[in-house]
Amino acid sequence: MPRVGVDPSGSVTVVGIGDDGWDGLSAAARAVVARADVVVGAARHLALIPAGGERLPWPSPFAVGFVAESAARRRVCVLASGDPMFYGVGATLVRELGAARVTVVPAPSSTSLACARLGWPVQTVPVVSAVGRPLAALAAELTAGARVLLLSADGSTPGRAAVLLRERGFGTSALTVLEHLGGPTESVWSGTADALAAAPERRFADLNVLAIECGPGPGLSRVPGLPDDAYAHDGQLTKREIRAVTLAALGPRPGELLWDVGAGSGSIGIEWMRVHPSCSAIGFEAREDRAERARANAATLGVPGLRVVVGHAPDVLAGAPTPDAIFVGGGLTVDGVVERCWAALRPGGRLVANAVVAETEADLLRCRALYGGELTRLQVARSTPVGRFTGWRPAMPVTQWAVTKSGAEPVGSTSPTRSADATRSVEGE
Structure with missing residues (x-):
């Protein structure tokens, strides 16, 4: 039997409920709801349970503070859609109140229900949520043959997703809109992205999940080193091969934060996040x-x-969250940039900087003398026609400094001397 929020510490029980309402709840979940002094939830959730006791709809804007206040003196039950720990309020309550004060009684998630209807193995299907999040995140999952589930924000989400798919070259993708999953009015619509994008007036039930089976299209790898033409830029772009080596040196790991100092077209930060x-x-x-x-x-x-x-760095860096890795793509010649970055980096974090011209290469030599690390010279040449033959056109060489912060003091004893151009701003990769 799950714990009900009656102790002085103010615990809360979160009950997952599906579109089948009261009839779909387990006996344990019903008991929690029946015994609660206060039941909190969205209006549509509260309408699914029998009357009795105090019913409080979530406030607008959304807040969880009043739940904690009520739980200190009354039994509080919070209703949430499906599995409250899957893109749900359960995770928010745990974050705000602590796991020891929250008990969760889950129901099947919309993802589980959708995969059951479609015959898709749940563990193989990426899920993107458009609820309170940008729909553009869907683009990262698009590749030929991929199966993706999109949690819709409302009835317009499938149409907007279809437009995105068409714009990204995936217009032939098969779409399935599953409305009111698990409820008495469950229904299914199937068609292509092109067809749905051509019918902007079509609106579905607000409670829906969009299943996507990607057709042929220009999907991009998550491995760093995307084609240069994947980016709009004004020339401030770390080129593909150098970008791949730079990301390898930065070593992105799940959950980590990168500072990209001198972001330019954003390619380093973008490919870090795509990992x-x-x-x-x-x-x-x-x-x-x-x-x-x-x-x-x-x-x-x-x-x-x-x-x-x-x-402008280094001033713009003040107050930013502690990074796990830092790439300095611009501003190496500006006083205080490397020092500020090194001070901000957590122990075990990685710092990588690239230099093309001799002046910034000299700065890297001085940084290596102070902080340690490794220097690598990178040279790329691309094939080019030479009459009827093929030759090689070399790009400018790049010197890369990569160092991991051990937590100990710098290996040198003095600060690196900056070059005379100390007024240059952070301007790009």
């Missing part, structure tokens, strides 16, 4: 036009959560 959905990045960029371009590139490539802050 894993839990990776995050903050780009720092001196120019507003480049910052806006980086945000647009992030949305196009399926990581709209990239945060880009406009300002």
Whole structure:
């Protein structure tokens, strides 16, 4: 029997409920609801249970504070859709109140129900939520033959997703809209992205899940080193091969945060975030036009959560969350940039910086003398026609400094001397 919120610590029980309402609840879940002094939930959830006791709809804007206040003196039950720990309020309550004060009684999630209807193994299907999140995140999952589930924000979401699919070259993808899953009015619509995108007036029930079977299309790998033409840029772009080596040196791991100092077109932060959905990045960029371009590139490539802050380093770095890795793509010659980055980096974090011109290469040599790490010279040549034959056209060599912060003091004893151009702003990759 699940714990009910009656002790002085103020615990709360969260009950998952499906579109089948009271009849679909287990005996244990019904007992929690029946014994509660207060039941909190969305209006549609409260309408699914018998009358009795106090019923409180969630406030607008959404807040959880009053739940904790009530739980200190009364038995409180919170109703939530399906599995409350899957993109649900259960996770929010645990974060705010602590796991020891929250008991969850789950029902099948909309993902489980959708996969059961479609015959898709749940563990093989990526899930994207458009509930309170940008729809653009769907783009990261699009590749030929992929199966994807989209949790819709409302009845317009399937149509907007169909437009996105068509714009990304996946118009032939098969779509299935599952409305009111598990309820007495459950229904299914099937068609193609092209067909749905051509019918903007079509609206579905607000409670729906969109299943996508991607047709042929120009999907992009999650492995770093996307084609250069995947990005809009003004020349401030870390080129494909260098970008791949740079990401390898940064070593993104699930849940980690990157600082991209001198974000330019945003490619380093974008490809860091594409490695894993839990990776995050903050780009720092001196120019507003480049910052806006980086945000647009992030949305196009399926990581709209990239945060880009406009300002000049090192001052713009103040107050930013502690990073797990830092890429310095611009501003190496600006006083205090490397020092500020090194001070902010957590122990065990990685810092990588690239240099093309001799002046910034000299800065990397001084940084290596102070902080340690490794220097690598990278040279790329591309084939080019030479009459009837083929030759090689070398790109400018890149010197890369990569170091891991051990937590000990720097290996050198003095600060690296900056070059005379100390007024240059952070301007790109």
